[in-house]
Amino acid sequence: MSSLHLAVRDSATMLRRNLLHARRYPSLTLNLLLTPIMLLLLFVYVFGDTMSAGIGGGDRSAYLAYLVPGLLLMTIGSTAIGTAVSVSTDMAEGVMARFRTMAIHRGSVLFGHVVGSVLKAVAGVVLVGAVGVAAGFRSTGATALDWLAAFGLLVLVALAFTWIAVGMGLASPNAEAASNTAMPLILLPLISSAFVPVDAMPGWFRPVAEYQPFTPAIETLRGLLLGTGVGHNWWIALLWCLGLTVLGHRWSKARFDREPR
Structure with missing residues (x-):
């Protein structure tokens, strides 16, 4: 067999292992997904009237439409925390060390975690999106191409933050430290x-919110789903995704290769 075929085969095996773990122990993933779901219900049904007065002009459905794209991105961040914990657990329990003694492609261990986490993130986004639809969210003005671009953006964001989470897991001594x-x-x-426009924030705080990676991704997703246009946010979000993916991959590989063979 070629080295590429072996790498793909071993990565598929590691992916299957991670998905089986997620199926057998779903509590971590479900607990992490509860945060965006609870925030969605809290901001819609508890703070909805107050928040919609400033953003939706008193229309709760307008604020819901504003809120959902941000919570979809928060779902990806929540799922990535589970990845960091899973990787750190494998390290602490000696699973990584055992894999190093086996005749498998070294990179397949990390790729199994990454692909599995991206799939779980997409499933989480679907779940939170379904809750949003049940609450009254509707995508207006979005074309099929907009939906395809939105899905691609979500996958890119999931890939970027998953690689960062893998590096965090490898650098942490235990699962608790990885979670923190x-x-x-x-x-x-x-x-x-995600919750209020950047323009509504205090001037001293606005640059923090505006130039972090989530804001351009949220604004791009919001423009795609609501058909309001993405402006310059799409290329900023793309640069963040590419930069974080490269950084996370290099960091993870360096940490993984640093361990004794």
Whole structure:
């Protein structure tokens, strides 16, 4: 067999292992998904009237349409935390060390975690999106091409933050430390344009929200799903995704190769 065929075969085996773990122990993934779902219900049904007065002109459905794209991106950040915990657990329990002694492609171990996490992130986005639709969210003005672009953006964001989460997991001594280290992946959306426009934030705080990776991705997704246009946000989001993917991959590979063979 060629080295490429072996790499693909071993990566598929590792992917299957990670998906089986997710199926047998779904509590971590479900707990992480509860955060965006609870925030969706909280901001719609508890704070909905107050928030819609400033953003939707008193129309709760307009604020719901504004809110859902940000929560979809927060879902990806939540799923990435689970990846960091899973990788760190494999390291702490000696699973990674055992894999190094086996005749498998070294990169397949990391790729199994990454692809599995991206698939779980997409499934989580579908779940949270379904809750949003049940609450009244409707995508207006979006074409089939817009939907395809939105799906591609979600996959790119999931890939970028998954690689960062893998690096965090490899760098953490245990699962608890990995969870704490990866917490910014779910906190950053809270200080983005997910809940309120950047223009409504204090002047000293606005640059923090405007130039972090989640805000351009949220604004791009919002423009695609609502048919309002994406402006310059799409290429900023793309640069963030590509940059974080390369950084996360190099960091993860360096940490993984640093361990004794």
